[in-house]
Amino acid sequence: PRSQGCASAPSVPLQYGLYSSFMGCFVYCFLGTAKDVTLGPTAIMSLLVSSYAFHEPVYAVLLAFLSGCIQLAMGLLHLGFLLDFISCPVIKGFTSAASITISFNQIKNILGLQGIPRQFFLQVYETLRRIGETRAGDAVLGLTCLAALAALRAMKNRLPRAAPAEPLAVRISYLIVWISATARNALVVLFAGLVAYSFQVMGSQPFLLTGSIPQGLPALRPPRFSLAAPNGTVPFQSMVQDMGVGLAVVPLMGLLETIAIAKAFASQNGYRIDPNQELLALGVANVLGSFVSSYPITGSFGRTAVNAQSGVCTPAGGLVTGALVLLSLAYLTSLFCYIPKAALAAVIIAAVVPMFDAGIFRTLWRVKRLDLVPLCGTFLLCFWEVQYGIVAGVLLSGILLLYSIARPPIKVSEGAVLRVQPGSSLHFPAAEHLRDSVCSRALAASPPRCVILDCCHVSSIDYTVVVGLAELQQELHRHGLSLVFCGLKDPVLQVLLSADLEGFQHFPSWEEA
Numbered sequence: 001p002r003s004q005g006c007a008s009a010p011s012v013p014l015q016y017g018l019y020s021s022f023m024g025c026f027v028y029c030f031l032g033t034a035k036d037v038t039l040g041p042t043a044i045m046s047l048l049v050s051s052y053a054f055h056e057p058v059y060a061v062l063l064a065f066l067s068g069c070i071q072l073a074m075g076l077l078h079l080g081f082l083l084d085f086i087s088c089p090v091i092k093g094f095t096s097a098a099s100i101t102i103s104f105n106q107i108k109n110i111l112g113l114q115g116i117p118r119q120f121f122l123q124v125y126e127t128l129r130r131i132g133e134t135r136a137g138d139a140v141l142g143l144t145c146l147a148a149l150a151a152l153r154a155m156k157n158r159l160p161r162a163a164p165a166e167p168l169a170v171r172i173s174y175l176i177v178w179i180s181a182t183a184r185n186a187l188v189v190l191f192a193g194l195v196a197y198s199f200q201v202m203g204s205q206p207f208l209l210t211g212s213i214p215q216g217l218p219a220l221r222p223p224r225f226s227l228a229a230p231n232g233t234v235p236f237q238s239m240v241q242d243m244g245v246g247l248a249v250v251p252l253m254g255l256l257e258t259i260a261i262a263k264a265f266a267s268q269n270g271y272r273i274d275p276n277q278e279l280l281a282l283g284v285a286n287v288l289g290s291f292v293s294s295y296p297i298t299g300s301f302g303r304t305a306v307n308a309q310s311g312v313c314t315p316a317g318g319l320v321t322g323a324l325v326l327l328s329l330a331y332l333t334s335l336f337c338y339i340p341k342a343a344l345a346a347v348i349i350a351a352v353v354p355m356f357d358a359g360i361f362r363t364l365w366r367v368k369r370l371d372l373v374p375l376c377g378t379f380l381l382c383f384w385e386v387q388y389g390i391v392a393g394v395l396l397s398g399i400l401l402l403y404s405i406a407r408p409p410i411k412v413s414e415g416a417v418l419r420v421q422p423g424s425s426l427h428f429p430a431a432e433h434l435r436d437s438v439c440s441r442a443l444a445a446s447p448p449r450c451v452i453l454d455c456c457h458v459s460s461i462d463y464t465v466v467v468g469l470a471e472l473q474q475e476l477h478r479h480g481l482s483l484v485f486c487g488l489k490d491p492v493l494q495v496l497l498s499a500d501l502e503g504f505q506h507f508p509s510w511e512e513a
Contacts, residue, residue: 003041003325012049012057012295014210015333017041019218020064020294022325024285025318031281032315033273034262038303039285039318043102043352044095045298048253050118051386052246053295058227060295063243065223067251067296068286074255075279083256083275089371090393091256092360093378097389099355101382102348109345110146112138112208120383137206141195142342145188149350152188156181185347192343193335200338207340215333217326223290249390250296251286258282258299265308370400406430410437414449418442419510421454426461431468439475448481454510456487466499473501486510 003017024039032039053060074080101120107127108116112135116126155177162174180187196207227234240247255278262273286296307317364371374396382389406429413419420438422430442451453469473483485506488496496504 012053012055012060013213014336015213015218015329016057016060016293016295018213018325018329018333019292020289020297022322022329023289023292023294024282024297025322025325027285027288028281029315029318031277031284032262032318033277033281034266035271035314035317036265036304036308036312037258037262037299037315038307038321039258039282039297040300040303041295042257042298042300043348044098044257044355045250045254045296047098047102047105048246048250048386049295052243052250054242056227057293057295058224059239059243061223061290061293062225062239063246063250064286064294064296065290066240066243066247067254068283068288068290070247070251070283071255071279071286072283074251075276075283078276080255080259080275080279083252083259085398086252086256086394087371087374087397089360089364089375090378090390090397091260092357093375093393094253094382094386094390095355096357096360097379097382098386099352101386102352106345106348109208109341110139110142110349111135112342114208135206135208138208138340138342141192141207141340142346145192145343145346146349148188148191149184149346152181152184153350156184185350189339189343189347192340193338196340197338207342209337210339210341210344212337213333215330217329218293220291245391249386253390254282254286254296254298255279257301261299261301261304265304373400402429407433410434412437412441414441414445416449418445418449418451419454420451421457423457425457425459426465428462428464431465434465435468435472435475438472442476442481443479448479450482450484451476452484452486452510454487455485455489455492456510458492459489461492461495463499466495466501469496470499470501473503477503486512 003021020041028037028039049060049063052063074082104120104123104127105118108114108123111127111131111133113127113130113133116123116130159174159177159181162171164171166174196205196209199205199207225236225239227239234242259273259275259278262278266273282298286294289297303321360375361372364375374393377396378389378393380389381392405427408426408430409423410433411421411423413421418438418441420441422434426434438451438453442449469483476483482503482505485496485504487509488506493506496506
């Protein structure tokens with residue numbers, strides 16, 4: 001049910017959600033490094049695909065192939081460290097905005113509305129304008145399914161663990177409740193399908209149904225590199241241009257989701273993962289998945305949590321998951337046509353609402369308010385277009401990072417001499433700032449004082465900083481003052497000695513200086 005619901009987000013036929021749900025399970029079994037992780041379609045990835053697939057399965061499958069190639073190349077080149085430059089506020093801003101946009105995107109199915117545009121603000125406007133056209137059957141069923149999912153989720157969160165010493169009846173009851181709560185998506189969809197089938201038998205149908213899904217396994221064939229259109233053929237080059245920045249955003253967010261989930265469950269269970277190996281696994285899964293009509297997949301938090309709670313011990317658990325999906329495709333698709341769209345919408349909304357983290361705003365306000373800038377920038381712009389929000393968040397985080405490098409903390413202590421103590425390593429953007437700060441303080445003192453540069457916190461410097469220090473030394477020398485270094489670490493001392501600064505003096509510690 002989750003896979004079918006995810007397929008409705010990018011507006012591709014629902015069978016593509018199932019086509020995307022088994023190859024990742026098989027590949028990760030052999031290449032993955034986290035025992036709990038399951039690869040498959042997710043709500044966030046589906047939202048991204050909806051921005052670049054243009055409701056065309058051909059675009060979605062080609063995007064999976066190209067994303068997999070990019071991820072595979074990154075894994076082979078050991079570029080997993082690049083993901084470290086995407087900060088936590090950017091991730092939180094994206095996931096929180098995505099939870100709202102994905103949820104609202106499903107409101108039209110809850111209300112039984114059709115012809116609602118994809119863009120978020122137009123979607124809100126049209127939904128509110130046409131709310132009077134709500135279909136009562138879909139609304140009642142959708143809200144009932146949402147209430148049932150919320151109740152089952154709350155039941156599972158509050159369910160006390162049955163001790164081995166408990167009576168057998170208690171342990172069996174616990175198991176029944178736990179299975180019902182864990183499999184709540186399937187139970188709710190099954191219930192909704194039975195209700196819809198009952199109405200169908202009686203000759204009336206108050207719900208919008210998903211419709212028939214082709215039975216059988218997907219054909220094994222390479223992705224199509226062109227698209228037949230009414231006015232001709234769209235060539236591969238034009239398709240790539242249409243996808244645009246999606247060729248960077250989709251693989252990057254896929255990597256981010258997978259590694260974030262793998263790290264979270266690895267830390268909980270006391271084992272380590274290899275980010276580059278995870279990149280390889282995800283890349284191979286997307287490339288091979290495109291040969292069975294899969295759209296881009298990534299690590300699924302919900303399915304991974306079910307894996308962990310079910311006691312899965314190795315990635316071979318994916319073999320069971322993949323095999324069950326294949327059996328469903330082969331024998332059960334004829335029953336899927338009775339699943340109401342409102343029920344699938346409820347499954348998606350229940351899955352993404354917990355991703356909204358309202359507490360992060362309050363936490364950052366207490367911890368570091370400057371981090372609210374990339375958080376809010378990402379959060380707000382994601383309502384316009386997801387890719388703009390992510391890019392803006394990364395740029396804002398980069399600017400804050402560069403600013404901290406360009407303006408390192410400098411502690412100045414006045415006495416018989418001026419003690420200047422940089423709080424971090426010195427790199428070329430900070431050269432002018434350091435020179436101006438020292439000159440202004442040393443020459444403004446009455447009388448002007450010599451300067452001791454305490455580098456106990458400086459672990460590295462570059463050539464531009466060396467040039468700046470030479471100019472500072474000359475400036476002080478013209479005013480009859482000297483510049484002395486102390487607390488130099490070996491790498492920094494070697495750089496300064498190699499630069500052969502005129503009149504260079506250094507002491508092991510501040511006390512000796």
